[in-house]
Amino acid sequence: MNSCTERLKNGIITENPTFVMMLGMCPTLAVTSSAVNGLGMGLTTTAVLILSNVFISLLRKVIPDKVRIPAFIVIVATFVTLIQLLLQAYLPSLNKALGVYIPLIVVNCIILGRAEAYASKNPVLPSAFDGLGMGLGFTFGLTCIGICREILGAGAIFGHQFIPDDYHITFFVLAPGAFLVLSFLTAIQNKLKMPSATNVDNADSNIACGGNCASCVGNCSVANKGLVEAERAAEKAAAAKAKAEAAAKAKAAKEAKAKAEAEAKAKEAASDGKED
Amino acid sequence: MSNLLNISSSPHVRSKTSTKSIMYDVLLALAPAALFGIFNFGIRALVLIVVCMVSCVLSEYIWQKAMGLPLTVSDGSAALTGLFLALNLSSKFPIWMAIIGSVFAIIIVKQLFGGLGQNFMNPALGARCFLMISFAGQMTSFAYDKAVGLKYLSGKQLDAISGATPLAMIKDGSMNLDWAQVLKMFLGTTGGTIGETSALCLLIGAAYLLIRKVISWRIPVCYLATFAVFYLIFGGHGFNLMYLAAEFCGGGLMLGAFFMATDYVTSPITPKGQIVFGILLGVLTGIFRIFGASAEGVSYAIIISNLMVPLIEKVTIPVPFGKEGIKDGK
Numbered sequence: 001m002n003s004c005t006e007r008l009k010n011g012i013i014t015e016n017p018t019f020v021m022m023l024g025m026c027p028t029l030a031v032t033s034s035a036v037n038g039l040g041m042g043l044t045t046t047a048v049l050i051l052s053n054v055f056i057s058l059l060r061k062v063i064p065d066k067v068r069i070p071a072f073i074v075i076v077a078t079f080v081t082l083i084q085l086l087l088q089a090y091l092p093s094l095n096k097a098l099g100v101y102i103p104l105i106v107v108n109c110i111i112l113g114r115a116e117a118y119a120s121k122n123p124v125l126p127s128a129f130d131g132l133g134m135g136l137g138f139t140f141g142l143t144c145i146g147i148c149r150e151i152l153g154a155g156a157i158f159g160h161q162f163i164p165d166d167y168h169i170t171f172f173v174l175a176p177g178a179f180l181v182l183s184f185l186t187a188i189q190n191k192l193k194m195p196s197a198t199n200v201d202n203a204d205s206n207i208a209c210g211g212n213c214a215s216c217v218g219n220c221s222v223a224n225k226g227l228v229e230a231e232r233a234a235e236k237a238a239a240a241k242a243k244a245e246a247a248a249k250a251k252a253a254k255e256a257k258a259k260a261e262a263e264a265k266a267k268e269a270a271s272d273g274k275e276d
Numbered sequence: 277m278s279n280l281l282n283i284s285s286s287p288h289v290r291s292k293t294s295t296k297s298i299m300y301d302v303l304l305a306l307a308p309a310a311l312f313g314i315f316n317f318g319i320r321a322l323v324l325i326v327v328c329m330v331s332c333v334l335s336e337y338i339w340q341k342a343m344g345l346p347l348t349v350s351d352g353s354a355a356l357t358g359l360f361l362a363l364n365l366s367s368k369f370p371i372w373m374a375i376i377g378s379v380f381a382i383i384i385v386k387q388l389f390g391g392l393g394q395n396f397m398n399p400a401l402g403a404r405c406f407l408m409i410s411f412a413g414q415m416t417s418f419a420y421d422k423a424v425g426l427k428y429l430s431g432k433q434l435d436a437i438s439g440a441t442p443l444a445m446i447k448d449g450s451m452n453l454d455w456a457q458v459l460k461m462f463l464g465t466t467g468g469t470i471g472e473t474s475a476l477c478l479l480i481g482a483a484y485l486l487i488r489k490v491i492s493w494r495i496p497v498c499y500l501a502t503f504a505v506f507y508l509i510f511g512g513h514g515f516n517l518m519y520l521a522a523e524f525c526g527g528g529l530m531l532g533a534f535f536m537a538t539d540y541v542t543s544p545i546t547p548k549g550q551i552v553f554g555i556l557l558g559v560l561t562g563i564f565r566i567f568g569a570s571a572e573g574v575s576y577a578i579i580i581s582n583l584m585v586p587l588i589e590k591v592t593i594p595v596p597f598g599k600e601g602i603k604d605g606k
Contacts, residue, residue, distance in 0.1 A: 170410045170411070171409045
């Protein structure tokens, strides 16, 4: 599969940030009280994610490894500020509804996670699509939660009310409802068996992380898996080489010793001969 | 031979107590309060009790059937949850909301966490708080126009009595409390939820449970004593036994202390832990009732304390016999 479309599918389904990776829980739980808020938050995050992924990918060879996290955060914060100013100018109602959660996109784990795990190691185009896929996956998750909470709690979809006021279950608009809806949707997702680390028993190479939680090293993309495997192979090779070298050295030392002994013997023999 | 010799590890003392017998004991102990509620609030209360019990039992049955689990409906725990929930509702509460509450209690609070013995909070109280958050208006409206017994006992010809519970009236200062009013609250001829009004009927049930040794004295006594001390210090009425008695008889304190807080699954099993649990309950109830926005705080106090139970048990594990004085790791 083309790496760009693969990235899209990975972000939306295989490693859906909301239902599979459980990242970015703070905005997920806080702003999904209605479908519009969920959609707005998701799309805002998507925009930031694409831009930050592209720029981090462009700068990946410039940013020193030791200060990469502060560098990523500066890049992300720049884009978040841009987006927030744009929202204030053109979508003031959405800006008001999302409130403090827009500046908080800076510390959203999805964005830093993608920067660290993917964009800082891959070319620009796949990184952009990785951001798009992850962002759309996040948008999909948030909108689903928002729709469920809005129907149950406010009897409406995208603001169009169709259930009378008396039959609203306010619980679902409040925080506990967010936890409940998220857990139910995640359970349904697991039941539907979208293959993911949470419902595959043994190592399945189709899953980005390898599916084996027991031996997980905490990375979550194919690229990282490859990287980790390459690293391990290199380590093994280095160990083997070192062993071989040590063996060769030992052999050489032995040979040298034998030679020295032989020489000594020869010398002795020669001196013996001389004395004779 | 194998019939004669039965080799097993301890415990060797056997008792006839089973989950079923305990549940039916509690159901029986709640009967006076439930009957008084029906007498007090009329046939609507009976309908609500039946609806809650049936929908709890049905949702447990359907869940266990659908999930292929062993059926444990006959142990009476679901019916008890339904009864508890109904006793915690106002008699005017809409039927469909009561059904949602019952399903929430059984499926979400109880079965999703593994069924009886695994639920981390009292299912009926979990559902009550869910309903309180969702339908605050209906949960706190205590108008009861068919209050047959209430009209009879209060000696007035009223078509409808509408108003706050005595506890709320004490809190906002709209009632001049006297001992006659306290007596009414003790007997139960006041407004409130179906099961909470009559302290007398609840005490009869509690006495039955204590005599049958279904519950221990530790949780209720520590709970009530702590609450009394807390109320006398912070209540704002000084050392006034009349107000204290009204606080005891009003609201869900009796129902909570003797029936809800002593739930086996959601209370500590260690004796010291039960005392700590009771004190925690008393303090929380006092805080919620005196400083909270609402007049009642028993249900929130109990579910918050339910969440503390694992911690309480962890620090109050009894020392095994013979290990006294031996410190950990020495």
